[in-house]
Amino acid sequence: MPSGPLAGVRVIDLTAMVMGPYCTQIMADMGADVIKVEPPQGDDTRYVSVGPVPGMSGVFVNVNRGKRSVVLDLQTDPGTRALRALLETADVFIHSMRARAIAKLGFGYDDVAAINPGIVYTNCYGYGRRGPDRDRPAYDDTIQAECGLPAVQQQLTGEADYVGTIIADKVTGLTALYATTMALFHRERTGEGQEVEVAMFETMASFMLVEHANGALFDPPLGPAMYPRTVAPNRRPYRTSDGHIAALIYNDKHWNAFVDAVRPPWANESYATLAQRAGQIDIIYGLLAETMKQRSTQEWLDLLRELEIPAAPLNTPGALFDDPHLNAVGMFETVDTPYGPVRFPGVPTWFSHTPGRVAGPAPELGADTAAILDELGLAVDGVAGSG
Template sequence: MEATKTAEQGPLAGVRVVDLSTVVVGPACTLALADHGAEVIKVEAPDGDLMRQLGGGARHRGMTGKFMNFNRNKRSVCIDLKTEGGRAVLRRLLESADVFITNMRASALDKLGLDWESLRAVNPRLIHCLVLAFGRKGRYAGRPAYDTVIQSVSGVAGAFEASSGEPRFVPFVMTDHITGQIAAQAIGFALYRRTRTGVGESIEVPMFETMAAFVMREHMGNLTFDPPIGPVGDARILNADNRPVPTKDGYIAISPNTDAQAFAFFDAIGRPELKTDPRFCSVAARTANSLDYYSLRASALRDRTSAEWLEILERIDVPAMRYNTLESLLDDPHLEDAGFVSRVDHPSEGAIRQIGLPNAFSGGNRPETRPAPRLGEDTVAVLRECGFGQDEIDAALRDGIVHGVEREERQ
């Protein structure tokens, strides 16, 4: 797979990332890096990233839709790290890399000689990023986890219980997404510091601590003070009525927070007297009486359709938007206007739809993207670019140390 305009246009052009991560949390991080121009070399085992099989339906083995959504703009190199030859190949790739990221357990990295201390000896400019389930200073260090495990222990599911009386998981892998983005951010910070110091560094991004910070920044509130001045949790957000508001024919979301917005909303629902009601006459009053305020909002919109309310609320400048289902979201007219979804031809999967890059640089231009690679599609090209001779490549392929795309096509 040849380089494309993505690498030429992105702000991370020229940054080489060796990505030894799987499933979502690591690939979410490297997707952000790849989408912004970094060359991401995705190192996969002979069976491939688990998401090639775990990600739902596929036209061909190993090319699920979910895998393709998290792995576009990357290059796939298939290496058997169970062999000493495979480990040697990876270490040679890392000699010229700018960033190494993995969500492998720290103990396994140490055994493979891929820990920070070992790698900095051969590449002192390397940014070494380890995404962990739990930070290494705590008693949970070394335990395995997936997204739902972290949602449970970090208080995400507990926030649902505080709101609705029943602990639940957010129905997408939110902790993986957030931790992946934090890891990408940390890598960007480290790359910036390297421009001043000339040396790399080690980064650890623990999922549990990351999500605990997100939850408690939102809900610590009264517990910020010592002693606490009230119960834990933001009552507005935990209110059971903090959800899409029912209308005559569906739902909308509405959020009149400022006095001007709230007072305009009271006029719109035919309750102008609420502007002087001591429960609702100020931001502080509505916050203190959020249960009543949200209950009012939940019952006030049933006499008109969603379209009617959205037109009214837009006219009076009250924040409100349509309610989208999973099916309707991709057809949202704003996303259509923004070109959020594009249709491209994948070399093996045929016509597919790709989600666009939400942020833009330089006046709204977005880099072009290339679809996710087949397993081992770029093995030979990447090894050649990293200084391997053809005889070495042929021997590695013959001995099963590395695999090219031909192996995948035979299966």
């Protein structure tokens, strides 16, 4: 039985790709009954990467674990009737269709609230409906570009680049998660359902401006919208005599400990305080880079950790599966599935009374259609567009 903090919550998940499914995957791990509604061809993410069987790519399996899959053709009357019946039983409805498309199907907020007034209805959009871009399609790459990430990378490396992860999808998925659970908390207190909107562009604009708003926050502006430390050209992993190391010798405590232990010849009073160093941060990074070349990675790790200065080796994503700390805290869970054992990266949070856990395998397409419709007292015929 689910034991997480969302045990007893039913989520009807009409999302696809990564943004919405990542949100609902976490809800499933936290105990929610997540019913994934898919079209007859399935979520496109089933087919975007390698997998043990067709339609079960690694990306899909990870962000849809622990859910139940029901196939409904929402272009047909039986399909739409089945979704309405599901919504009557739900606490949350979350979708990632554009506003006009979901309204055309008859499942806009007003339609769904008429079926279930207490429902929390979460829209996951590219752009918020109150703006002129509301009907534009959006993907992670285009949102990265619009929110300024490639421009920041260009400041840092000289090239306009995307970052090497689908950060807009994942940050927006996390935002949808907290927005939805906040609405559930409000309903718990008041009994009142509501509509929630989470847009990729607005989410990533807010995310980027946390530090990069900087001097542009003020009226009149006191400087450009850019945080100098993170775009300093010399801000990169330090090359050592035999590899690389990441380290941040930043605040006064860490700086003084490093200088006292290493005695670099360039250390002087012009670098004595954090404010002084922040004003010439790229010079500082360059000086430290030259010093780091003088010892091995392990020598630096031993010294910096002894001094309690943040330092780490450079891992690959694959190396995380063998990381001693992650394995000690039980980060990975192996789940037996119909397509073989899967070692999932597990729940990164800890609860003393209501812990979550990997909710189970990802469903094969439509695996739960008959069982779910039977729960509702409905026939399977015609819901997937056949018969």
